[in-house]
Amino acid sequence: MKRFVFKNQAIKTKLVLIIMSTSFIAVIAALITYISFDMAGIKNDLKKNALLNAELVGQYSVAPLLFGYSDEARDILSKLYSIPDIQDACLYSALSSEIIASYQKTPDKSFVFPSLQNESIIFSKGYLHIYHVITFKEKYCGAIYLKISAIALKDRFQKNLLVSGIIIFLLFLIVYFISSRLQKLISVPILKLAEVSENLSISQDFSNRLYYSGNDEIGILYQQFDNLMFQISQRQIERDIAEAKLNTTNEQLHIELTERKQREEELKQSEGTIRSLFAAAPVGIGILKDRKQTSINSYWCKILGYTEENLLGKSTRMLYENDNEWNRIGEVLYTDLKGKGISSVESRMIRSDGTLIYVILTIAPIQQDNPSSGYLGIIHDITGRKKAEEALRISEERYRFLFEQNPVPMLIYDRNTFKLLAINEVFINHYGYSSDELLSMSLPDLYPPEEKERIVELAKTLQSRAYVGEWHHIRKDGSVITIIVTSNDLEYMGRECRIAVIIDITDRKKAEEEIQKLNQTLEYNVAERTAQLVSINKELESFSYSISHDLRAPLRAIFGFSQILSRRHRESLNEEGRQYMDYIVEASVRMEQLINDLLNYSRLGRKSLDMRPLSLNKIIDTVYADFKQRLEEIQARFAVDNDLPVISGDESLLRQIFTNLIENAITYRRNDVPLEIGIHSETVSEGYLLKIVDNGIGIPREYWEKIFKIFQRLHSEEAYPGTGIGLATVKKAVSLLNGTVWVDSVVGQGSTFIISLPPNKNQNGKPS
Amino acid sequence: MENPAKILLVEDNQMDIILTLDAFREAKLKNEIKVVRNGQEALDYLLGRNKFNDRTIYPMPNLILLDLKMPGIDGFEVLRQIKSTEVLKRIPVIILTSSKEEGDRTLSYDIGANSYLLKPVSFDGFTDVVKKIDDYWFTLNINAPGV
Structure with missing residues (x-):
């Protein structure tokens, strides 16, 4: 909220405020005076009236007071109820100054009547207290006390205030109305003067004149102001003329100065240019x-x-x-x-x-x-240029030599017209054309008809890059040669050219074709022979299979019946007969083993492979289960690495391999030491190496390859029983898994069979 | 079992027949074993045709032992016919052969063989096999109703 500051107010407001505050003070003073007089009068009337009542009751009470009749006195006091303003009253006896009778308009036990006091009238707390002495015939008879409500006084004061308030408000309105009219007489001319002077300070135009009809102080003020303005406007005109003159002079001076500066600048610049040209x-x-x-x-x-x-x-x-x-x-x-x-x-x-x-x-x-x-x-x-010219001359000479003396044909042709522009000596000799003939020919003329169009198409695209390609050329005698041409851009005699080096590969081509033909024949022959071999192999396998198979039926008869005979009719044979019968049974057992091994071997070739990822540890566990009893009987130690790889293979083939190798280790064990079999693996870049190690009798080096051939045995049937098929079966099974197997052995110490298998590439491999 | 189970042996080799029968005897098994010598006879027997039309002499077997390699109608054909004939198809058929060939095994099971046994070479082996057949097929196994 803005603070109200009188001196900052508009003159209008000031005038109104002055008038209104003056009137307000006058009215307030009048009203206060009036109310004071009025209230004093009323108060006086109230006192008089109270005293009259006290005197009246006192006179009535003289007799009871004198004779001490308190009951009579109370009766008299009780009459007071007809005067509603009297609240309490009591009578004091003359003798004892004690209260002999009292009255209460509204009984209040807590009210204590005051003790007797001298004649007095006191205003206190909205009540009028009267102590009045009662005399009869100038004789003191006692006293009376009255407590009268002064409420009338209060009512009257409130009424007075209300009326005064209304009067002040009405007067205020009237004064405001009048003063706001009257103030204009003074404020309007002053405001106008203010407005004019403000406009002047903005417009600076002093030619306007002011008029005021009155002759009072404002009139004089207007007159003075007007004079002042007139003088100022005169001075202004004079000043404007002088200023205009000054401006013109200034401008001329400025133009002269600028021109001179420009000339100086130009001079400086030109000098600077020459100086920097000189320096740089x-x-x-x-x-x-x-x-x-x-x-x-x-x-x-x-x-x-x-x-x-x-x-x-x-x-x-x-x-x-x-x-x-x-x-x-x-x-x-x-x-x-x-x-x-x-x-x-x-x-x-x-x-x-x-x-x-x-x-x-x-x-x-x-x-x-x-x-x-x-x-x-x-x-x-120009030393650099001179040197470059010299270098160019030498270089050109060198290139010319390279071109002319090159042992292979070379030519230069115009890239736009395909005209031959230069050829070397060898070219002329090789192609049989004369130099003049060649220089009148264009590039396509060298090519056979079927290549002419193609070479032109290609030559159009050759630019800014080297090209190597195989083409044919026709020599002057009509013979066609196969060439490899290498070309690149060359600027020659100011023209865009290409230089080409030609290598005649006709002879080489012929040789290559012959080799290719030979190769094809060879491949065909090999394929044919392979097919024949495969077919023969198949036949052999199925032949050996049916032989072995058909051998079983008669064997069963021999074996079966000899067993029956040796069991049921043993007693009816003599010693020799029994001996021979046992030989038949024994031979039958070996025969069965032989047939089984042969069947296993030949079955491998006709088996369809079921390649899938297999854990070698699991496979060896199953195989071991078959041998467990036998190995325990001979107190053999069997140790397998527990981290053998998972490989892609055929389960029955792998089982066959491990079965045969373990069987082999058992058969060819040493009698003086307990058998030890170990199976280990190694991962190598070509796949896996599996090693089956035993501490058996070992194999002399000259038999290391032989043992894998069918029916190859190193020992007599009596010394070491066996069919000579087991290791052949192993070799065949390993090769079906695309692996190889070989042996490493020290006689009298043991053998290590090593199987190399390829990595798990084709998990879904089918047999080839 | 009040009536020992009846077996039909289909086998063309005389010596294998004798060995098989002898093996049953050796194993002290009381089964009634009927023998037919080829595929044609086997089918005739099972269907009660021609000379086999008297079921009191040629009763329906509870089990068939079937050789594969036989002249004329071979074991596969016999098996195929048995398994496609309503009254025969629930009789267990055991292939008894000397072939361990993959193809033979696959085909046999494909057309419904219930078991596939290899003929042992020794007599002891035979005895062992028939004991196990009896143990499994007549003691442990429960046949389809009516077989």
Whole structure:
């Protein structure tokens, strides 16, 4: 909330406030005076009235007081109920000053009547207390006390306040209305003056005039203000004229100044350009007077290998090989100059380190019509260019030699017209055309008709890349040759060309074709032979299978009946007969073993393979179960690594392999030591190695391969029983699993059978 | 079992017949064993045809022992016919052969053989096999009703 500050208020508000506050003070004073007088009168009336009542009751009570009749006195006091303002009353006896009778309008036991006091009227706490002495015939008879409610006084005061409030409010409205009208008489002209002066300070226009009809102080103020404004406007006009003059002068001055600055800037810039050109130009620039170097740039020094101090003021003679050259240059340059105003010449100069450089010298007089002002000299080092030209010449010579003397045919043709532009000596000899014939031919002319179109299509696409391809060419005698051509871009005699190297591979092609033919025949022959062999093998296998199979029936008869005979009719035979019968039974057992082994062996070849991932440990566990009893009987130790791999294989083949190898180890064990069989594995890059190790009798080295062949036995049937088929079966089963098996052994110490199996590549492999 | 189970032996080899029968005798088994010598006879017997039309002499067997390799109608054909004939198909058929061939085994089971046994080479082996047949098929195994 903004604080109300009087001096900041509008003049209108100030006037209204002054008028209203003045009126308000007057009214309040009048009302306070009125209410004071009124209340004093009322109070006086109340006192008089109370005293009258006290006197009246007192006179009635004289007799009871005198005679001490308190009952009579109480009767009299009880009459007081007809005056409603009297609250309490009591009578005091003259003799004892004691209360002899009392009255209460509303009985209140807690109220204690005061003790007798002197004649008095007291206002206290909204009540009027009266102590009045009762006399009869000027004789003191006692006293009376009355407590009268002063409520009438309070009511009257409240009424007065209400009326005053209403009067003040009404007056306030009227005063506000009047004052807000009256204030305009003063405030309007003052406000207008304020407004005009404010406008002036904004518009700065003092030509407006003010008019006021009154002749009071405001009128005088207006008059003075108007005069002031008139004078200001006069001064303003004068000032404007002077200012305009000043501006014009200023502008002219400014234009002159700008032009001068611009000229100075241009001059500075041009000088700067020349200076930087002089300093930074990648050519040697110097100013020469009488062929002495009076000023040189850093490139001049750089080209010649000197510092600036070494050269300044020195004659240019020091830069040349000898006097003759210096003189020649001087003559050529300065004579030439007379006609053209600028001249140049090529020469050689010596650097500070003695090396020669090739240069182009150029001079021009600094002031055309005044040769004594000196010459501007320029040295342009062209040594690099000279060297490059030389290198190019040597390189070109070398390439020309390479081209001309190359032992293989080479040609250059125009990439756009396909015209042959150059051919080497060998080309001419190889193709049989003369040089002139070739130079009138274009590229496709060399190709057989069926390749012409293709070579043109290809040649159009060859650009910015090397190409190697096999094509055919026709020689002059019409013979076709097969070639390998290598080509690449070459700029030759200012034209876009391709250079091609040609290798005749006709002979090689022929040789290759022959080899290929031979190979095909060979492959066919091998395939045919393999098929034949496979078929023969099959036949053999099925033959041996049916033989073994059909052998079983008669064997069963021999075996079965000999067993019956040897059991039931043993007693009817003599010793010899019994002996022979036992031989028959024994032979039958071996025969059965032989047939079984043969059947197993031949069955392998006709078996369909069921390749799947198999745990070798599980397979060996099952195989071991079959041997467990026998191994325990001979107190053999059987140790298998428990981390044998899981391989892809056929379960029955793997079982066959391990069964046969364990059977083998048992058969060929040593009698003096308990048998030990160990099975271990190794993972190698080619797959797995499985090792079946025993401590048996061992195998001499010369039999290491033989033992895997069918019916190959090292020992007599009596010494070591066996059919000579077991290891052949192992070898066959391993090869069906795409593996190999071999043996490593020390006679008298034991053997290790090693099986190498491929890694688990084709888990769903079918037999090949 | 009041009536010992009846067996039909289908076998063309005389010596194998004798060995089989002798093995039953050796094992002290009282089964009534009827023998037929080829596939044709086997089917005739089972269907009660021709000379086998008297069931009192040629009773329906409780088990058939069947050789595979026989001249004319071979064991596979006999098995196929048995298993496709309503009144015969629930009789257990045991293949008794000397062939361990994969193909033979697969085909036999495919067309419904109940068991596949290898003919032993020794007499002791035979005796052992017939004992086990009796043990399993007539003591332990429970046949289909009516067999």
